[in-house]
Amino acid sequence: MRNYVLSVVLGLLSLGALLDRKGIATADNPIIQTIYTADPAPFVHNGRMYLFVDHDNNNASVFDMTNWHLFSTIDMANWQDHGEVMSLATFSWSISNAWAGQVIERNNKFYYYAPMQSKDGGMAIGVGVSNNILGPYTDALGKPLVDSGGFDPSRWSRTTASTPRGGINTVNLTTAGFGVREGNEARPTTFEEAPWIYQRKSSPGSPYYLVYAANCCAEDIRYSMGPTITGPWTYQGVIMPAQGRSFTNHPAMIDYRGHSYFFYHNGGLPGGDGFQRSVCVEEFRYNANGTIPAISMTSAGVDQIAPLDPYVRQEAETNAWSWGLSTEVSAEGGMYVTNITNGDYIKVKGVDFGRRHRPLFFSARVASAGNGGSLELRLGGATGTLVGKCPVSNTGSSQTWTTVTCAVHGATGTQDLYFVFTGGSGNLFNFDYWQFRKTGNA
Structure with missing residues (x-):
C-alpha cells in the first residue's frame, strides 16, 4: 500500500514566434497561443474566470520552466493575458522547476501554492501571497512550506464540517480507491500525479471529486469520488484517454455561470510536444448520478457564453x-x-x-x-x-x-x-x- 500525502494548512489541501506559419488554425483550442502553457488551475473570483498556468520555455527538451502566468475571461472565448505573476526569482531558496501550482483566497489574500526545486536539493512546495489576484505574488514564508520532495500540490479552501483543520493527512492509495495499474506490482494503483480536488456543490451529502493523471506514459485522466475531502475514495474510471502529442496531462474541473468545464493540456500548438504544452478546455455535463462522462480533446473548444462589447475599452x-x-x-x-x-x-x-x-x-x-x-x-x-x-x-x-x-x-x-x-x-x-x-x- 502506498500513501499519498496531502498537506493541509488553514483548512486547505494543499506562441507568437511559436506559430511558425506551418498552418493557420481557426479553432479555439489551445486557448493561449502566445506562449506554451501547462498545468491549468482555474479559479473564479468576482464573476470572472481566472486561469493560472505554468510556462514551458521554447525549444526545451526537459521541463524547463521558470515562471507562472495568469489569464482570465468572462465569456470563455476571449482570454486576457495578465502576464507573469510569479517566478523562481520570487523565492530566494529556489533554483529551477516552476511546476504546477494552485491558488486559494483566504482573508482577502490570495495564496499561490507551487512546487519548485530547492537550492538545498529536492523538490519543495512554496507559497506566494498577494492582496490582488493579478499579483505580483511574494514569498509568504521565506522558506518552503513542505520540503519532502513533493510536487503538484492540490488546495482546498471551503470550510465544511468535514474539512481538516491542519496538520498532515494521508490518503491511502488503494486499488479500491484508485484502480488497478496492470503489470507493476510496486505501483499497484493507477494514480500517477496532478491531483485536483473539487466539490461541485457545498450542500451536505454532495460528493467530492479527486481527478488525477493516471499511468505513465502517456498519461490519461481518471477520477475517484468520496463523501468527504479525505475520502474514503471510490475509483470511478477514465475521463480522458491519452491523446494530443503530450505524454503528460494535467486536469482541472470547475463550474462557471451555470456551465461545467474540464481543463487539460496537450501538444496542440505548432512545435508542441511533451515539453511544449498548451492548455485547452472542454464543456461537459455531469451524469444524472453525479459521475463524470468521458471527455475527448477537441480543437473547437467551448461555446462563448456572453458577447463582447466593442463600445467599451x-x-x-x-x-x-x-x-x-x-x-x-x-x-x-x-x-x-x-x-x-x-x-x-x-x-x-x-x-x-x-x-x-x-x-x-x-x-x-x-x-x-x-x-x-x-x-x-x-x-x-x-x-x-x-x-x-x-x-x-x-x-x-x-x-x-x-x-x-x-x-x-x-x-x-x-x-x-x-x-x-x-x-x-x-x-x-x-x-x-x-x-x-x-x-x-x-
Whole structure:
C-alpha cells in the first residue's frame, strides 16, 4: 500500500514566434497561443474566470520552466493575458522547476501554492501571497512550506464540517480507491500525479471529486469520488484517454455561470510536444448520478457564453486566437501586443455590434519605432469582409503611445472581429487597446 500525502494548512489541501506559419488554425483550442502553457488551475473570483498556468520555455527538451502566468475571461472565448505573476526569482531558496501550482483566497489574500526545486536539493512546495489576484505574488514564508520532495500540490479552501483543520493527512492509495495499474506490482494503483480536488456543490451529502493523471506514459485522466475531502475514495474510471502529442496531462474541473468545464493540456500548438504544452478546455455535463462522462480533446473548444462589447475599452491582449505576435508588460501597467509583423492577426470572438447601432469610428492605442503599417478590421476571418482600416505611422519610439482613429462601415450584429496587421518588413507597431464609437439614437 502506498500513501499519498496531502498537506493541509488553514483548512486547505494543499506562441507568437511559436506559430511558425506551418498552418493557420481557426479553432479555439489551445486557448493561449502566445506562449506554451501547462498545468491549468482555474479559479473564479468576482464573476470572472481566472486561469493560472505554468510556462514551458521554447525549444526545451526537459521541463524547463521558470515562471507562472495568469489569464482570465468572462465569456470563455476571449482570454486576457495578465502576464507573469510569479517566478523562481520570487523565492530566494529556489533554483529551477516552476511546476504546477494552485491558488486559494483566504482573508482577502490570495495564496499561490507551487512546487519548485530547492537550492538545498529536492523538490519543495512554496507559497506566494498577494492582496490582488493579478499579483505580483511574494514569498509568504521565506522558506518552503513542505520540503519532502513533493510536487503538484492540490488546495482546498471551503470550510465544511468535514474539512481538516491542519496538520498532515494521508490518503491511502488503494486499488479500491484508485484502480488497478496492470503489470507493476510496486505501483499497484493507477494514480500517477496532478491531483485536483473539487466539490461541485457545498450542500451536505454532495460528493467530492479527486481527478488525477493516471499511468505513465502517456498519461490519461481518471477520477475517484468520496463523501468527504479525505475520502474514503471510490475509483470511478477514465475521463480522458491519452491523446494530443503530450505524454503528460494535467486536469482541472470547475463550474462557471451555470456551465461545467474540464481543463487539460496537450501538444496542440505548432512545435508542441511533451515539453511544449498548451492548455485547452472542454464543456461537459455531469451524469444524472453525479459521475463524470468521458471527455475527448477537441480543437473547437467551448461555446462563448456572453458577447463582447466593442463600445467599451478592450485590451488588445484579450482575444480568442492570435497568429505570429506576442505580449509584453507595459510601463503604464497591464500588457500590450508586440512583435507584430506583416500578416499577423488577432481574432476577437463574438463581438456584438448591435442591430440598430452601427459603429462609425474605431480607435486604437498604438506605438511604433519604425515605419508603422496598417490595422485592418475584418469580419468572419483574416481574409473576411474589410470594414475599416487604420494607418499607423512612426510615433517616435515603441513606447510613445498615440491614438489612431478610422471610419468603419458595414459592421452589425454579432461577428468574429479580426485585426489584421499589414506593412513592410520587421516589427510594425505595438498595440495596447481599442474601442468602437457609435452615434445616433437606439
